Amino acid sequence: MQSLITNQVLQWAPFEDNNSTFERIIYLSHISDLLYVIDLNKDDFPFKRSIEDVTTALVSDEARIVNYISEAEKMTYELLPIKRKKELDEAWNFLKEYVENEPYIFMSDYRGPMVNECVEKSSYSMPKVHRLLKKYWRSGKLKIGMLNRYDKSGGPGSNKLATQDTKKRGRKRKITKLEPEKVGVNTDATIHKHMMVAYRKFHLREKLSLRESFKKMLRTFFISHYEEENGKSKPILLPREQRPEFKTYCYHVDKAKKSNFIGSSLALIGERRFNLDKRAKIGNQTxxxxxxxxxxxxxxxxxxxxxxxxxxxxxxxxxxxxxxxxxxxxxxxxxxxxxxxxxxxxxxxxxxxxxxxxxxxxxxxxxxxxxxxxxxxxxxxxxxxxxxxxxxxxxxxxxxxxxxxxxxxxxxxxxxxxxxxxxxxxxxxxxxxxxxxxxxxxxxxxxxxxxxxxxxxxxxxxxxxxxxxxxxxxxxxxxxxxxxxxxxxxxxxxxxxxxxxxxxxxxKGHCFRSFDEEILKNNLLPTETGRITNLGIKFKGIHYKCEQAVREGWFVDGNPRMGKKLNIAFDPRFTDKVILKGDNGIGYLPLDMVDSNHHAKQKTWDEFEHIEEVISLEKELYKEVEEQAEAERGYRRDNVVEMAKALKQESGLSNAKLIDGIAERTAFEKEMLRRTENFLHVETNNELPEQQVQVDSTSIEQAEVIAENPKRQSSGNSRLQALLAAQN
Known part of the structure; x- marks a missing residue:
C-alpha cells in the first residue's frame, strides 16, 4: 500500500475522463487521521478528508497518486526581473507567518481573522490575499507560486481590435496640443484587415519595404475621393487623423511576424534562400x-x-x-x-x-x-x-x-x-x-x-x-x-x-577501395553505343578501326558481327580516339579514326556535334530548294516521255520483228553518232546534206530488208555492208 505524503496529487476516478478531479495534499496529520487537500481545477479553499477514506480509495482503485508538475515548479526565481522579485518578496513577507500556521490557516473560523489582520498590515485587499493563498497552496506551497502571471493576462495571441465605442488608444499625438479634436483613429477590424493585406501582398509578395508597403496601403485603402487635374485623375487621401500611422502599421506587422516567423521568412526571401541562410542549424553531419x-x-x-x-x-x-x-x-x-x-x-x-x-x-x-x-x-x-x-x-x-x-x-x-x-x-x-x-x-x-x-x-x-x-x-x-x-x-x-x-x-575499419589507374580512367569515361558497319565501327557519326577488327574481318560483308552494337567509352574533349569495351565488360581496345583527314579531327565532341547540327540545319533549309528543283526535273522528264509517245508511229510489224535486228540498228545509230562525235571532225553545218539524208534513208530500208531475211546476211556487219552498198 502506498503511503501518503504532503504535496502528493490524487486523481479520482474516472481516470480516462478529461474532467477528472485532481487534489493536492497540503497538510497531513496521522494523529488526528485527517488531511487537507485543495482541488487543482477549482478556485476553492482547502478542505479536509479522512486518511482512512483516502487509503481505502487507493486500495479499491477509486483514486491513484499521479506525478503532477505545476507551472510554478518550472520557474526560476533567480531569472525573474528585479521588479517581479520585489513584488514576490513583498507578498511573502506579509503572508509567511499566516501560511506557516497550520492547520489553523485551513480552517475558515481561524483563517478569517488572519486574513483581516494581513489586510490591515498591508495594502492588499481581501480578495487579493485569498487569491495569493490559493495560488500558494495549488503550486505545492512554493513561494514563487504566488507570482502574478502577467504573461497569461489579456488573451495572449489574440488581437484586441477596437470597436466604435473604444476610447482612443495609445499615446496622444503632438497635434492634439493645438487641435484637440484630431485624436487619431483606433485599429478596428477593417483597418487591421487592410494592414494584413498590405503586409502580405505588398511587402511579402511584391518585395516592397515596410515604408513603401505602408504608402501603397494608404493610396489603395484610405482614399477620400479622386480629383481631376490637367486632364488626369489624382487620389486624395483621408485626413491624417482618419488613417493609421506608420508606427501602428509596424506594430501589427511585427505581431504577425512573431506569430508566424517561419512562414513570413519563407514568403519574404523564398524557400531556397531560407534553407541556405535562415534554416535551423541542428545536428552534426560528420x-x-x-x-x-x-x-x-x-x-x-x-x-x-x-x-x-x-x-x-x-x-x-x-x-x-x-x-x-x-x-x-x-x-x-x-x-x-x-x-x-x-x-x-x-x-x-x-x-x-x-x-x-x-x-x-x-x-x-x-x-x-x-x-x-x-x-x-x-x-x-x-x-x-x-x-x-x-x-x-x-x-x-x-x-x-x-x-x-x-x-x-x-x-x-x-x-x-x-x-x-x-x-x-x-x-x-x-x-x-x-x-x-x-x-x-x-x-x-x-x-x-x-x-x-x-x-x-x-x-x-x-x-x-x-x-x-x-x-x-x-x-x-x-x-x-x-x-x-x-x-x-x-x-x-x-x-x-x-x-x-x-x-x-x-x-573502426574503413570502406576505402583501390583500383588500377587505367581501369579507373576507363570506367570514369562516359559510355555510349556504336555499331559495326562495312566502313568501320560507327560511333556518333564517325567511323573507327583497330588492328584486331581489321585482322578478324569485322567490316567484311557477311561477317556475323556486322550490325552488332558495341559499348564505346570516349573522352568528351577529344574525338581522335575512343575505347571499345569488350564483351561482357571484359577488356578494352583503343580505336583510331578511320579517316585521318576527317573534319572532326582535333575537335571536341561538343564542337563536332555542333558542326553536324549546323550541317543538318542547313540541309533542312536547303531541302525546299532541292525538292523544287526535283519537281521541275520530273516535270520536264514527263514532258519528254509524253512527247516521244505522241510522235511514235505505228510500224505495223509484229513484236518479234520489232525486236529482231536491234543490234544492227544500234550499230547504225553508233556509226551515225561517230560522224558528229569524232574529235577530228569539223562541222560546217549542223544539218546533214539532202543527198546524205537520202543515202541514209535508203540504207535503213536496205538494212530492214536484210534484217527480214537473215540468210542474206554475210559474215561481216550486215548493217555496214548495206550502208556501203547504198553509197556505191
Missing part, C-alpha cells in the same frame, strides 16, 4: 559517416581569381574551377581538380585524382611531394553530390562496375553537404585572398582597377598553391569545430584530419 571512406562529399566552385595564360603569360584568361573531394569522417581532402572543365568530365577528373597517386598528380604541375605527405589514393563506398555533373547516365561505370554509390542532394540545398561547401570559403580566405588577380567579393566601383589586368599566376602555379593548402590542412590543421567522441578523447586523438583518418582506420 556523425553520418561511421568509418573513414564511407562517404566522400564532392562539389565544385569557381575560384575568385583570374589567371594568366601558360603560353603567353602577359595575357589574362578566365577563372578556374575547383573540384573538392573530402572524407566526411575525418574531413581529409582526398582529391582535387583545378582546371576549366565544368561538365561531367571535370567531376570525373576529380574522382580520378582521388583514386590515383598524389605524387604523380603534383609532379604534373611541377610540384614535388613525398608519398607520406598525401598518401590517400582510394575511392569511397559512396559519393554525396548535388544534382549537377554526376546526375546523368554517364556514371554507369562508376556505379555498376566500380560498385560506388552516388547520393544526390535536393536542389538548392547546399547545406546538406555543408562540409565541402565550407571549404570554398577556406580556399578564398587561406589561399586566394590578396593574390594578384583576385576578384573582390564586394562589387567593383567605378574607377577601380580591373582584376583581370593584374593576373600573373598560371594554372600550374595556382594549382601548387591550392595543393599546398590541402597538404597543410590534412597534416597540420587543428579543427576546432570537430566534435570528438568519447573514444577519441580517451585515446588522445587530435582533431587533425590525418590523425582522425589513421585512428578511424585502426579502430
Amino acid at each position: 556523425k553520418q559517416a561511421l568509418v573513414p571512406g564511407s562517404i566522400f562529399h564532392i562539389d565544385s566552385t569557381i575560384a575568385d581569381l583570374y589567371l594568366a595564360s601558360s603560353y603567353r603569360e602577359f595575357l589574362p584568361i578566365g577563372r578556374p574551377v575547383i573540384y573538392s573531394v573530402i572524407d566526411l569522417f575525418s574531413h581529409y581532402i582526398a582529391g582535387l581538380y583545378i582546371g576549366f572543365e565544368r561538365s561531367y568530365i571535370g567531376a570525373a577528373m576529380a574522382i580520378y585524382n582521388t583514386g590515383s597517386s598524389k605524387v604523380d598528380l603534383c609532379q604534373r604541375i611541377g610540384m614535388t611531394i613525398t608519398p607520406e605527405e598525401w598518401p590517400l589514393a582510394c575511392l569511397p563506398r559512396q559519393f554525396t553530390a548535388d544534382r549537377g555533373e554526376l546526375l546523368n547516365t554517364k556514371t554507369t561505370g562508376l556505379r555498376t562496375l566500380l560498385g560506388i554509390d552516388i547520393e544526390y542532394m535536393a536542389p538548392y540545398r547546399a547545406d546538406w553537404k555543408a562540409l565541402v561547401e565550407s571549404f570554398f570559403n577556406v580556399y578564398n580566405v587561406s589561399a586566394i585572398s590578396r593574390l594578384p588577380g583576385e576578384v573582390s567579393i564586394e562589387m567593383r566601383r567605378r574607377g577601380d582597377p580591373d582584376p583581370r589586368l593584374k593576373a600573373v599566376l598560371t594554372l600550374n602555379e595556382f594549382s601548387q598553391i591550392i595543393y599546398d593548402l590541402a597538404i597543410w590542412h590534412n597534416n597540420y590543421h587543428w579543427m576546432e569545430g570537430y566534435a570528438l567522441d568519447e573514444d577519441m578523447i580517451a585515446e588522445g586523438v587530435k582533431p587533425i584530419p590525418c590523425d582522425l583518418l589513421e585512428w578511424g582506420m585502426k579502430r
